[in-house]
Amino acid sequence: MMMLKLFGIIFFCGLFLPSQGVLSGLSCAISPGAMEDVLSGAILRNNLLQRHLQGLVFPNIMREGGLPNSPTSITGLHLVKVRLPKLSVRLLSGIGIKMTISARLQLSGNCLIGLFSELIDIFVDVKIAANIKCASFESGTVQVVVDECLCIIGTMKVKLLSGLLSLPINDVILADLTTNLPRVVCPVVDVVINHANIQLLSTLNAVVPVGKTGMIHYQLASLPFTSGLFLGLDLDGAVMQVGGGIIPHDSSPSALPPLLDHRMIVAMRDKFVNAILSLMLQIGPQTFPCTTESFSGASQLQEAIQILLPSECSACHGTSPLTIKITLLGKPVIILEENKATVELSVLIQLSVKPLDGPIITLLLMKADLRLDVQVSVTGGRLVLVLSLNSIYLFLESSDVGITDITSLKPHCSNLIVEVLLPLMNGILDMGIPLPNVMGIPLLKVTVRMLQGQLVVCA
Structure with a gap:
């Protein structure tokens, strides 16, 4: 058994410290087919295996006697090319990954038969199998152990320029390669897997603006885990403000939904999404005159306010323009239910006037509880949320002029939210929430599902 410890790397940046005491914000399930493509890309399509095996030198092969009854030796035997490599993956439940590489190796060297020397080519089919296991985890770094590297020889073909090769020599070569091929090839395969491991794990440790x-x-939040159906990963998503402050999100662990026929799913928990919305929707108070340029329903709102104003308030009925101020209260809260996502948000709406000869008069200060429907899509590796108004509930906070009934203002405030606040919020959310680049697996043919407490991206 051959053992080699491989270490995943952790991205280091002095400005960004790992979050402490934060449970996993999102989880991934990766299918065996997707893992097969990932490892094939890292090891085969990038020619990583070819580069490390090419030129590999094998021990000399010596034989007493031969053609014609003379000692035979094969020296300078080295690997020239890896032909038609193919990689397959099987997930071992609770253990790790069994990776198998099938290929035809072309070896070349010098063959000395008696006093005659010539080139020799050996073509041998091999099957290299290795188990990849996760051993330990600490601070975003996973230790991986590769063991039981087996190198099984299949069909072999030997060529001499003269064509003079006896069956006994062929048997000697086969016996020698059966012994030495695993000793030479398996350590190189360990190195190759080490490089691939570093490359793939680095995708799980990144800071994205x-x-x-x-x-x-x-x-990475913990050791990867395997079932016979998928490779599972839990990720921490530390949501950080400019300046270094972390927006906490205590997400309780929850089971991943079935992978079904998807290559990968990424499940984001509601508390994690809430932390990101709090980061993105940092909107200061919005103050603007009540004009048709800022709000198409301004004239209707002006008329509705005039009706509510007491006649004895002479300053209220002057020519001073009505000023509107919208202030977000608290943080938006996303609620994820089966096939449904909504955002709850509260705002203060202040309507005031500034007489020419006096202080500002707050005609109305209202609290509006908003319930917003959420449409979710994935574009360019980012989760894009689009908000629309579902309902609004108005509450009177105060009035400097004695207004007590605001029932008639509800449709006008709804228009205000739809025409002023929602475009502002959607404009910010249009940048999207960057999703993790999990092992470079592309997000193609993406669908988004809402479950209880989870938003699931299926690719």
Whole structure:
């Protein structure tokens, strides 16, 4: 048994410290087919295996006697090319990954038969199998152990320029390669897997910007786990504001939904999404005059307010323009239910006037509880949310002029939210929430599902 410890790397940046005490914000399930493509890309399509095996030198093969009854030796035997490599993956439940590489190796060297020397080519079919296991985890770094590297020889073909090769020599070569091929090839395969491991694990540890307000630090949260159906990964997503403050999100662990026929699913928990929305929707108070340029329903709102104003308030009925101020209260909260996503948000709506000869008069200060429907899509590796108004509930907070009934203002405030606040929020959310680049698996043919407490991206 051959053992080699492989270490995943952790992205280091002095400005960004790993989050402490934060449970996993999202989880991934990767199908065996997707893992097969990932490892094939890292090891085969990038010619990683070819580069490390090419030129590999094998021990000399010596034989007493031969053609014609003379000692035979094969020296300078080295690997020239890896032909038609193919990689397959099987997930071992609770253990790890069994990776098998099938290929035809072309070896070349010098063959000395008696006093005659000539080139020799050996073509041998091999099947290299290795188990990849996760051994330990600490601070975003996973230790991986590769063991039981087997190198099984299949069909072999030997060529001499003269064509003079006896069956006994062929048997000697086969016996020698059966012994030495695993000793030479398996350590190189360990190195290749080490490189691939570093490359793939580095995708799970990255800092990605979220507009100008902050960033998300994705990193592996615990040891990967395997079932016979998928490879599972839990990721931390530390949501950080510019300046280094972390927006906490205590996400309780929850089971991954079935992978079904998808190559990968990424399940984001509601508390994690809430933390990102809090980061993105940092909108200061919005103050503007009540004009048709800022709000098409301004004239209707002006008329509705005039009706509510007491006649004795002479300053209220003057020519001073009505000023509107919208202030977000608290943080938006996303609620994820089966096939449904909504955002709850509260705002203060202040309507005021400034007489020419007096202080500002707050005609109305209202609290509006909003329930917003959410449409979710994935574009360019980012999760894009689009909000629309579902319902609004108005509550009177105060009035400097004694207004007590605001029932008639509900449709006008709804228009205000739809025409002023929602375009502002959707414009910010249009940048999207950056999703983790899990082992470079492309997000193709993506669908998004809403479950209880989870938003699931299926690719």
